[in-house]
Amino acid sequence: MTNEDIKQYISGIVPDTVYDETGEWLNANIPPQSWKQLAQALRNSPFSFDYLFCLTCVDWKTHLTMVYHLSSTANRQLTVVVKAKLDRNNPEIDTVSDIWRTAEFHEREVFEMFGVQFKGHPDLRKLILPDDFEGYPMRKDFEDPVNMIRL
Amino acid sequence: MYSETQILKEASAGDIDGGELVINVGPQHPATHGVLHLVITLQGETIKKIEPHLGYIHRSIEKMCESLSYRQFIYVTSRMDYLSAHINNHACALCVEKGLQVEVPPRAKVIRVLMDELTRIASHELWLGAMAMDLGAFTPFFYAFREREAINEIMEETCGARLTMNYMVPGGVMFDLHPNFQKKVKAFITQFKKKVVEFDDLVTNNIIFQNRMKGIGVLSKEDAISYGCTGPVARASGVHCDIRKIYPYEIYDQLEFDEITESAGDSFARYMVRVREMHQSAKIIEQLIDNIPEGDYQAKTKAVLKLPKGEFYSRVETARGELGVYIVSEGGTTPYRIKFRSPGFSNLSALDHIARGGKIGDLMATMGTLDLVIPDIDR
Numbered sequence: 001m002t003n004e005d006i007k008q009y010i011s012g013i014v015p016d017t018v019y020d021e022t023g024e025w026l027n028a029n030i031p032p033q034s035w036k037q038l039a040q041a042l043r044n045s046p047f048s049f050d051y052l053f054c055l056t057c058v059d060w061k062t063h064l065t066m067v068y069h070l071s072s073t074a075n076r077q078l079t080v081v082v083k084a085k086l087d088r089n090n091p092e093i094d095t096v097s098d099i100w101r102t103a104e105f106h107e108r109e110v111f112e113m114f115g116v117q118f119k120g121h122p123d124l125r126k127l128i129l130p131d132d133f134e135g136y137p138m139r140k141d142f143e144d145p146v147n148m149i150r151l
Numbered sequence: 152m153y154s155e156t157q158i159l160k161e162a163s164a165g166d167i168d169g170g171e172l173v174i175n176v177g178p179q180h181p182a183t184h185g186v187l188h189l190v191i192t193l194q195g196e197t198i199k200k201i202e203p204h205l206g207y208i209h210r211s212i213e214k215m216c217e218s219l220s221y222r223q224f225i226y227v228t229s230r231m232d233y234l235s236a237h238i239n240n241h242a243c244a245l246c247v248e249k250g251l252q253v254e255v256p257p258r259a260k261v262i263r264v265l266m267d268e269l270t271r272i273a274s275h276e277l278w279l280g281a282m283a284m285d286l287g288a289f290t291p292f293f294y295a296f297r298e299r300e301a302i303n304e305i306m307e308e309t310c311g312a313r314l315t316m317n318y319m320v321p322g323g324v325m326f327d328l329h330p331n332f333q334k335k336v337k338a339f340i341t342q343f344k345k346k347v348v349e350f351d352d353l354v355t356n357n358i359i360f361q362n363r364m365k366g367i368g369v370l371s372k373e374d375a376i377s378y379g380c381t382g383p384v385a386r387a388s389g390v391h392c393d394i395r396k397i398y399p400y401e402i403y404d405q406l407e408f409d410e411i412t413e414s415a416g417d418s419f420a421r422y423m424v425r426v427r428e429m430h431q432s433a434k435i436i437e438q439l440i441d442n443i444p445e446g447d448y449q450a451k452t453k454a455v456l457k458l459p460k461g462e463f464y465s466r467v468e469t470a471r472g473e474l475g476v477y478i479v480s481e482g483g484t485t486p487y488r489i490k491f492r493s494p495g496f497s498n499l500s501a502l503d504h505i506a507r508g509g510k511i512g513d514l515m516a517t518m519g520t521l522d523l524v525i526p527d528i529d530r
Contacts, residue, residue: 023463053473053475054477056477058487069477100379101379102497128205128209137211138213138214
């Protein structure tokens with residue numbers, strides 16, 4: 001099973017996927033609305049992507065990008081990186097915590113650090129930051145009024 | 152974070168006879184080995200729910216790294232999982248080297264692996280002593296620390312520090328080995344092999360200990376994968392996840408060692424995996440200690456490192472599991488975004504699942520064998 005097979009499979013579910021193979025792994029850029037459907041399919045596909053080993057978000061100042069690193073415990077060489085571009089003012093994407101349970105904690109972390117709303121998450125609360133913390137500290141334009149040292 | 156009034160309110164919401172009772176374990180609790188706060192809902196003595204509250208030592212290392220250069224950010228990562236400081240540094244150095252496409256000299260590779268394995272033994276020794284202490288046995292702690300002290304002394308001589316060594320740099324290691332290194336490591340290995348059997352008499356074959364561990368905190372193979380558990384926690388459930396075997400880095404593919412797995416998935420299996428892993432680490436050290444190649448200990452790199460535009464991911468097997476370093480570079484001297492996929496964070500997320508339905512007294516056995524290091528979870 002090669003990258004071509006994975007590409008064919010993903011395109012069958014989300015036709016307007018844009019691929020990027022310049023890096024180490026196959027990158028699939030998808031519209032955020034299709035993520036839940038694709039996640040479900042990838043998990044149950046013949047590739048069996050059962051291991052979500054990294055879930056994070058990158059702030060590109062104009063938009064946010066969710067990054068999901070998927071692999072399979074049956075075939076460790078299979079890896080795909082799924083990326084979804086989100087609107088910075090109203091970032092919203094479906095949760096995948098029911099598909100990979102590790103996503104529950106990782107999504108809570110992304111929620112408090114970047115302000116991404118995960119639709120359908122069972123318990124979307126702050127995990128690391130204090131409850132009364134305001135702002136999204138991992139965003140590029142965040143300024144801490146108390147501890148920031150400006151050079 | 153929970154305010155004090157909130158905690159009091161929740162705690163008094165349940166009455167003791169028949170109803171649910173909410174108690175707080177931590178943030179300061181001897182069994183959490185750090186500042187971890189668990190809000191536990193109990194029915195009698197049975198655990199209904201565990202809610203971890205994190206962040207008591209959150210330093211936002213990821214944000215900090217965004218303003219540090221590729222040489223500087225490695226030092227901060229020693230403070231994540233301070234018991235595997237070498238291995239954290241190793242992961243970062245590998246990621247930067249991947250971006251720069253630097254070839255590390257063979258001597259540096261061997262030194263790195265030796266240091267990693269010594270760290271692994273030291274980390275497992277500390278875990279063993281601390282976990283036995285959680286269960287009420289005080290003596291193993293002193294036995295374990297005797298061995299760990301020998302490793303710390305070796306580290307101090309070569310790296311100049313006992314805990315946060317900062318010895319790995321992009322391109323190799325910071326200094327050459329201390330002249331005493333080989334002699335001392337050999338002496339340590341001889342001593343370790345003689346003394347490690349004491350743990351079997353003291354802990355492993357102890358019937359009280361076994362009764363407290365067997366069948367407690369069972370994690371199935373499917374759940375281990377779904378929760379993203381790695382390291383000894385997942386291997387005790389039968390998942391083949393040793394990064395040294397499945398994605399070999401440095402010279403691990405040329406070494407002879409076994410990936411330790413168990414199938415039971417309970418606390419005793421996790422205990423056995425770690426104990427057997429120490430023997431494998433000793434085996435790796437024995438293979439390498441007489442075969443350290445001569446040559447440079449550091450590749451020539453530029454004074455100011457600039458990673459090309461793109462994304463880089465590297466992973467290593469720390470004492471606790473898979474540590475992933477994800478760097479997004481814009482071509483500058485500092486990373487645009489860094490994510491540390493820390494093993495402790497994912498392993499902790501399974502705690503609620505495996506402790507539910509168990510007794511509060513068994514929670515310490517479960518938590519002890521998950522081997523949580525709080526700075527690694529909070530980052």
